[in-house]
Amino acid sequence: MTRLCRRTEAAARQQRELRGARGARGASRGQVRELGEPGRELERRTLGAEIAARSGMTFLARVPDGFRGRIQPAERAGPPGAYAVVSDGQRFVVLRSTPALRALQGQAIAVVRDAKGRLVVRPGPDHDLGR
Secondary structure: OOHHHHHHHHHHHHHHHHHHHHOOOOOOHHHHHHHHHHHHHHHHHHHHHHHHHHHOOEEOOOOOOOEEEEEEEOOOOOOOOOEEEEEOOOEEEEEEOOHHHHHOOOOEEEEEEOOOOOEEEEEOOOOOOOO
């Protein structure tokens, strides 16, 4: 078992424990706020593991610099539009959604890091000829 699989399984187990404490519905926005940044990261990784299990694609828990793909909303139960998925067709990353990300839905993008190490999404080259 790879290290990534062990980490995502551990994150999924922790999320199930959190859901068990709050009921089957999972975390609301207010509850996620209470969880803070570690709770959001746990939720993001759990969502990635769920999508990987459904789609057969590889979830990249750590976003590689320069990752390119198409952006789409993450389909899941819970608050709509909370996360976005960037996929190159074989691998994907999960990002917290923002109005700027939602505006780029369906477009090719590149995920890079700025000088402070924060993730930045930039429109990428779109090789679709539009025919």
